[in-house]
Amino acid sequence: MGGKFDVIGLGMSCVDCILKVESVENLNRVSVLDWTIQGGGKASTAMVAAARLGAKTSVITRIGQDEAGELIISEFKKYGVDTSRIIVQEGYSTPVLFILVDAKGSPRWIDAKVLKDCVLPEPVKHMVKLAEAKNQFKNIIIRKHVEGEFDFVTEGRILLLDCFQPECLDAAIAARKNNVETCLDMYFHPNLKELLRNITYCIPSRRAAANFTGETDPEAMCRKLLRLGPEVVGVTLGEEGSVFMTKKGEVVKQKAFRVQVVDTTGAGDVFHGAFCYGVAQGWSLPKIVEFSSAVAALKCRRLGGRAGIPSLDETEGFLRRFKQSINMT
Numbered sequence: 001m002g003g004k005f006d007v008i009g010l011g012m013s014c015v016d017c018i019l020k021v022e023s024v025e026n027l028n029r030v031s032v033l034d035w036t037i038q039g040g041g042k043a044s045t046a047m048v049a050a051a052r053l054g055a056k057t058s059v060i061t062r063i064g065q066d067e068a069g070e071l072i073i074s075e076f077k078k079y080g081v082d083t084s085r086i087i088v089q090e091g092y093s094t095p096v097l098f099i100l101v102d103a104k105g106s107p108r109w110i111d112a113k114v115l116k117d118c119v120l121p122e123p124v125k126h127m128v129k130l131a132e133a134k135n136q137f138k139n140i141i142i143r144k145h146v147e148g149e150f151d152f153v154t155e156g157r158i159l160l161l162d163c164f165q166p167e168c169l170d171a172a173i174a175a176r177k178n179n180v181e182t183c184l185d186m187y188f189h190p191n192l193k194e195l196l197r198n199i200t201y202c203i204p205s206r207r208a209a210a211n212f213t214g215e216t217d218p219e220a221m222c223r224k225l226l227r228l229g230p231e232v233v234g235v236t237l238g239e240e241g242s243v244f245m246t247k248k249g250e251v252v253k254q255k256a257f258r259v260q261v262v263d264t265t266g267a268g269d270v271f272h273g274a275f276c277y278g279v280a281q282g283w284s285l286p287k288i289v290e291f292s293s294a295v296a297a298l299k300c301r302r303l304g305g306r307a308g309i310p311s312l313d314e315t316e317g318f319l320r321r322f323k324q325s326i327n328m329t
Contacts, residue, residue: 004155005082006055006280007273010171011043011162011185013061013086014095015068017127018265018304019120024100024108030118037123038304039075040097042162042185042269045305048079049273049295052309055280058082060152062165068094068130079306085152096131105261105300150174157280160272163187163195172198181279184230185272186212197229203275205268209235218243219251232285234275236268244289254289257297257322266305271296274315294319 020034039045047057059081063069065088072094076083098115100108112131120128150171153159158181161168169191175182176198186204189195192212196202202225204212209221218235222245225233234244237256244252274295278288295315302308310318 004056005058006157007047007050007057007160007276008060008153008156008158009043009047009057009160009162009273010060010153010165010168011041011160012095012164013039013041013044013059013063013072014097015071015127016040016097016099016265016305017124018099018101018107018263019115019124020101020263020303022103024102024106027100027110027114030100030115032118032120032124034303035121035124036304036307037071037127038306039072040266040305042164042187042272043160044072044076045266045269046160046162046185046273046276047081048076048306049270049299049309050277050280051080053274053277053295053312053315055277056082058085058152058156060085060087060167060171062087062089062092064088064092064094065090066094066130068096068127075306096127098128098131099265101263101265101303105263107263107265154178154180156180158183158200158276160185160276161195161199163189163192166190169195169198183272183276183279185268193228196225199230201232201234201275201279202230203234203236203272206235206237219245234289236271238264238267242271242289242293244285246285250285252286252289254293257294257318259297259301261300262308263303264300267296267300269305270299270309290319291315294322 016038018036019032047059051057098110112128153171153175159175160183162185172182181200183201184199186208213221213224215221221235222233232246236242239256241255271292274292298310299308
């Protein structure tokens with residue numbers, strides 16, 4: 001089971017331009033307090049998180065022959081993520097996203113047009129121009145995969161999918177046939193039910209799980225999703241923590257760790273990366289969930305989805321101090 005890599009991710013990559021503001025309520029008066037430009041994307045950021053923790057990771061993603069694509073590759077290399085399977089596709093525009101983060105650390109995705117008349121740092125202004133230029137082109141349809149194209153997924157201990165690439169179903173099937181575990185950051189996919197039949201760990205956000213299942217209670221969401229195929233289902237609940245269930249009847253409830261929150265952008269992505277790292281280590285489910293919660297919380301102390309991702313030593317130290325503080329009370 002698995003080989004060259006601990007974790008392989010397949011999903012979308014983008015560039016995130018993140019602006020810290022006092023409030024996101026009045027978009028006509030955006031005053032920038034802080035800013036950052038980082039790589040983004042669910043599976044992509046998860047691979048960065050797993051790499052920061054010490055895992056050998058690779059990413060299967062698609063970028064354009066453009067400046068944003070070059071930024072994405074350079075950042076993957078900076079964090080030690082293997083880039084040999086990145087597809088650089090002519091005619092495809094690498095997505096550039098813009099995110100406003102308020103004083104509480106809550107993000108709001110906005111159209112680049114909102115920022116057109118705002119006073120912005122030059123690098124962000126440049127990204128706005130890039131985004132506007134991209135809107136002139138229509139991204140081409142992803143080509144159909146060929147026989148054996150997804151053999152690469154068998155080189156990982158676990159495969160993470162984010163639903164944003166049409167190929168993820170074929171990759172999940174290939175992984176399952178070769179006894180490679182799969183983890184899904186569930187979102188809309190035209191063949192979601194078939195996809196779920198080939199997933200080991202399904203970990204949606206509360207919103208994604210509620211939209212799909214029609215349930216409001218996280219445990220009810222887990223039960224309904226478990227019936228569709230996954231062996232383990234977990235629903236992430238933001239500041240309320242998470243709930244996990246297994247087909248064998250195990251239930252794991254994890255409270256969120258308290259930190260000084262600057263930005264929650266990408267916290268769920270980082271959780272998935274840490275979760276896959278724990279699976280690759282062979283840990284028990286309760287240990288994996290606790291660890292992933294800590295990594296995701298620590299990420300929130302800095303602006304952007306990746307800048308605050310902690311190392312393994314930092315995370316273990318945080319958990320050790322947390323448990324010591326409990327024992328003292």
